[in-house]
Amino acid sequence: MSAREVAANAxxxxxxxxVELSHFVHAHPELGYVxxxxxxxxxxxxxxxxxxxxxxxxxxxxxxxxxMGDGDLNIVYCAEFDALPGVGHACGHNIIAASSLGAAIxxxxxxxxxxxxxxxxxxxxxxxxxxxxxxxxAGYFDDVHAAMMVHPFPTERLDALxxxxxxxxxxxxxxxxxxxxxxxxGVNALDALTIAQVAIGLLRQQLRPGDLxxxxxxxxxxxxNIIPSRASGRFMARSLTSDRLAELRVRINACFEAxxxxxxxxLRIEEIGSAFSHMESDPDILSHYRVAAEALGRSFALxxxxxxxxxxxxxxxxxSLVVPSIHPLLMIPTNGAVNHxxxxxxxxxxxxxxxxxLAGAIALAHTAIGVANDEKLRARLMARA
Numbered sequence: 397m398s399a400r401e402v403a404a405n406a407x408x409x410x411x412x413x414x415v416e417l418s419h420f421v422h423a424h425p426e427l428g429y430v431x432x433x434x435x436x437x438x439x440x441x442x443x444x445x446x447x448x449x450x451x452x453x454x455x456x457x458x459x460x461x462x463x464m465g466d467g468d469l470n471i472v473y474c475a476e477f478d479a480l481p482g483v484g485h486a487c488g489h490n491i492i493a494a495s496s497l498g499a500a501i502x503x504x505x506x507x508x509x510x511x512x513x514x515x516x517x518x519x520x521x522x523x524x525x526x527x528x529x530x531x532x533x534a535g536y537f538d539d540v541h542a543a544m545m546v547h548p549f550p551t552e553r554l555d556a557l558x559x560x561x562x563x564x565x566x567x568x569x570x571x572x573x574x575x576x577x578x579x580x581x582g583v584n585a586l587d588a589l590t591i592a593q594v595a596i597g598l599l600r601q602q603l604r605p606g607d608l609x610x611x612x613x614x615x616x617x618x619x620x621n622i623i624p625s626r627a628s629g630r631f632m633a634r635s636l637t638s639d640r641l642a643e644l645r646v647r648i649n650a651c652f653e654a655x656x657x658x659x660x661x662x663l664r665i666e667e668i669g670s671a672f673s674h675m676e677s678d679p680d681i682l683s684h685y686r687v688a689a690e691a692l693g694r695s696f697a698l699x700x701x702x703x704x705x706x707x708x709x710x711x712x713x714x715x716s717l718v719v720p721s722i723h724p725l726l727m728i729p730t731n732g733a734v735n736h737x738x739x740x741x742x743x744x745x746x747x748x749x750x751x752x753x754l755a756g757a758i759a760l761a762h763t764a765i766g767v768a769n770d771e772k773l774r775a776r777l778m779a780r781a
Contacts, residue, residue, distance in 0.1 A: 399509060399769075403502035403761040407754060410445065410501055414494045414757065415750045417441055421490035422745050425479030428521025431458045434477035435518050438493050442516055445501050454534035459527060460518040461536060462500070465507030469774060471764045472515045472543040472719070473500045474712060476522045486741040487523065488548030488728070491753055495726070496545050498757025503764050510768040515540065519711075524563045525669035526711040532718055540719045541777040542681055542767060545712060546756040548744060549725035550734055552689075553706065554682055554699050556725055558675030559606065559634040560641040561709035563668040565614075566592070566652055567628040570661040575621045582623030586616045588655035588663070589627040595651035606636040607644050608707075627661075630668075634709055637674045675713035678720035680773045684766035685722055689759040694727070708735075720777060722763075726756045 397405075407414075421434045435458035436451075443449045447462035458477075473496040476489040500516040507514050517536065520527035531537065549556075568589055573582025596609055603609075611631030617624030633648055635641040649665065656663035686696060712723045728749045733739030743749060767773055 399506040399765050400762050402505050403765060404758050406505035407498045407502040407757045407761060410498060411754055413441060414498045414753055417497065418490045418494040418750065418753055419745055421477055421493050422485045425484035427481060428478040428523055428525040428527070429456065429458060431477045431520055434493065435460060435520065438475055438477060438497055438518055442497055442500070446504065447500070447516065454531050454536060456520055456527060456530055458518065458520040459531060462516040464500070464504035464514045465512050467507060467511035467513050469511060469768060469778060470513040470515060470539055470541050471503060471767070472517055472537070472540045473760060474517050474519050474528065474543060474545040474715070476519055476545070478521050478523050480523055480736060483736065483738050484741050485744055486736045486738065488735070488740070488744045489522065491548045491726070491728070491744055491749060491756070492545060494753045495756035495760065498753065499544070499760035499764070502757060502761030506765065510765065512764070512768060521669070522711055526672060526714070528711040529670040529714050532714060537715060537719050541780070542678070542764070543715050543719045543721040544681070544760050544763060546724055546726040546760060548728045548749070548752065549706070550727065550730045551698055551725065552694050552696055552727035553725040554686060554696055555675070555677045555705065555723060557705040557707045558713040558723070559608070559636060559707055559709050560638045560674045560713070561632055561634045561672045562641060562645060563630070563632050565628060565630050565666045565668060567664045567666070568626065568656065568661040569664070570623070570625045570659065572625040573623040575623055579623055583625070583660045584623050585627040585659070585661045586624040588659040588661040589613065589616070589629055590655070591658050592652045592655035595654050596648060599647060599651060603644070604640070607640070608634040609644070609648055638671065641671070670711070672709050672711050673713045673717055675710070675716045675723060677716065677722050680770070681720055681763065681767055682722050682724070684770065685724055685759060685763040688762035688766060689724070691762070692755050692759055694755065694759070720780070726752055728752045
């Protein structure tokens with residue numbers, strides 16, 4: 397029996413448990429850094445499958461490292477399990493957690509034969525915060541030779557246009573006053589935020605392709621007859637590269653400063669988590685993934701026909717700048733829904749989504765087997781760490 401057959405069989409034997417795990421994570425949506433039930437469910441199943449599990453790594457309660465094998469080439473699969481506020485698992489992280497664990501189980505079955513170390517990293521808070529960046533900073537990617545995961549999406553794509561992104565909160569502080577009797581003694585913090593949003597809206601005309609800014613108002617006052625003394629919002633800025641993003645932030649910050657200047661309110665800008673970088677997918681690893689996925693009936697016609705790549709942001713991009721990585725998009729049927737919509741949440745626990753878990757797991761395991769047997773690529777990866 398070939399290594400690919402052994403890996404696929406190992407995954408299929410765990411198929412019911414992996415689907416059950418996906419459904420459990422989906423039914424227990426938890427926000428970034430507090431994914432206690434979800435993280436433990438993934439770690440516990442890895443432990444049952446024979447992995448050595450270290451919980452709470454990098455001083456993150458919901459991060460873990462699970463390893464199998466002691467070979468020279470260390471392959472990492474990243475498991476995400478955080479949800480979005482309000483819409484739960486509308487980005488399919490339940491599928492990611494199950495498919496990455498499945499891939500690790502499959503590759504673990506041939507780790508000794510291929511002289512591999514197989515590592516599953518539980519990576520918290522991908523939806524802002526950046527748990528993978530925390531793990532990078534703590535050294536958990538230092539001895540890694542390649543990192544992989546798949547991400548559910550309405551279409552099958554080899555990779556996405558991963559934009560660098562900042563997450564930040566903006567707060568204006570003004571002064572209350574009676575809105576009819578003496579509005580002139582107040583300082584309107586909501587006006588400051590409104591001016592900033594108008595300035596950003598006008599700035600969009602001159603943004604370069606790939607530059608984006610979007611946000612929400614978190615707080616805008618307590619009553620219509622009180623001049624708002626406090627207003628706050630949460631924003632994201634994106635660009636094609638980290639350097640471009642830094643340039644964009646100068647212009648965006650100036651819009652927020654304009655609101656403070658015009659109204660007399662004070663301004664505080666607070667960064668949330670770490671900045672996500674742009675992504676550089678490893679073309680050689682990606683070519684092995686394509687072969688593995690196509691052998692399972694997946695199609696990359698949109699890539700071949702030159703369709704624009706979808707724009708996303710992920711902390712897997714930061715991993716790609718320190719470790720050769722891939723982050724392909726795994727198609728699940730969504731009836732026209734896109735990520736971050738409630739309809740996508742529902743699509744992530746259908747029978748089609750369950751089958752995609754196993755397809756993604758087998759494709760990732762077979763990708764790593766292809767990498768391990770590719771002498772030239774293996775030598776390149778080994779030389780970097």
